[in-house]
Amino acid sequence: MKLQYAGETNVGMKREHNEDNLLMFPEQDLYVVCDGIGGHNCGEVASQIAVDSMKAFYADTAKNDDVTWPYKIDKSLSLEENRLTASVKLSNRNIFETAKSDPLYDKMGTTFVGMHFANEKVVIAHVGDSRCYRISKGKMTQVTEDHTLLNDYIKLQPLTEEEIASFQYKNVIVRALGMKDGVLVDINHVTPEPGDIFLLCSDGLSGEVTDPNIVGTVNKFGDDLDGAVASLIKQACDNGGRDNVTVVLVRYLGK
Numbered sequence: 001m002k003l004q005y006a007g008e009t010n011v012g013m014k015r016e017h018n019e020d021n022l023l024m025f026p027e028q029d030l031y032v033v034c035d036g037i038g039g040h041n042c043g044e045v046a047s048q049i050a051v052d053s054m055k056a057f058y059a060d061t062a063k064n065d066d067v068t069w070p071y072k073i074d075k076s077l078s079l080e081e082n083r084l085t086a087s088v089k090l091s092n093r094n095i096f097e098t099a100k101s102d103p104l105y106d107k108m109g110t111t112f113v114g115m116h117f118a119n120e121k122v123v124i125a126h127v128g129d130s131r132c133y134r135i136s137k138g139k140m141t142q143v144t145e146d147h148t149l150l151n152d153y154i155k156l157q158p159l160t161e162e163e164i165a166s167f168q169y170k171n172v173i174v175r176a177l178g179m180k181d182g183v184l185v186d187i188n189h190v191t192p193e194p195g196d197i198f199l200l201c202s203d204g205l206s207g208e209v210t211d212p213n214i215v216g217t218v219n220k221f222g223d224d225l226d227g228a229v230a231s232l233i234k235q236a237c238d239n240g241g242r243d244n245v246t247v248v249l250v251r252y253l254g255k
Contacts, residue, residue, distance in 0.1 A: 037110060120192075148170075
């Protein structure tokens, strides 16, 4: 699968250090964004463990078909869906065990969103509120669903824009890597069309830049993915930059 990609992470305007991490692993067509939580330096430790664990797992399983996977195969999923899910669960376990081993890392965790291109499909997995969007023929749709208390409320009872803006627990995440010894991973797949762009981001982007401005920026820059990434991050910072900002763009060019 032919891909074009770009990505960047930025500390933003308010935080002292960056707890986000990204992974662009073109050798395995794997792209990931993680947003660490836990305060101090714990969040960036958790997000770094996640991206390191995923990269190592994909490298190991690519080299050796006989390598033992850490989790059983789910027969309801494809091989590549199983591979991505296993890598996320392994990342979760590694974060959880590191947190148990040192009080400094107690309660650290990270959100996760990632995608793997294989067999003319895009396999997408996520935990938390980092997002994946698909931009196809100039229109953008959100592929993932936020694992937040706000989203849980909205599913029970629709809220107005004013109610959403004033929601007291807007930033409460109900699912993240590293919080328990096991984790539920949301996974699906999309069949891309040539020219489709997939965007991964932390909530430092989605919380500061509206969807219309995101898709408008990506469409404006066209083939210049680096320019689009830089512009999106600048907009997030110009709009307050209250959190770290991470953006990855991947364009599917065809077989």
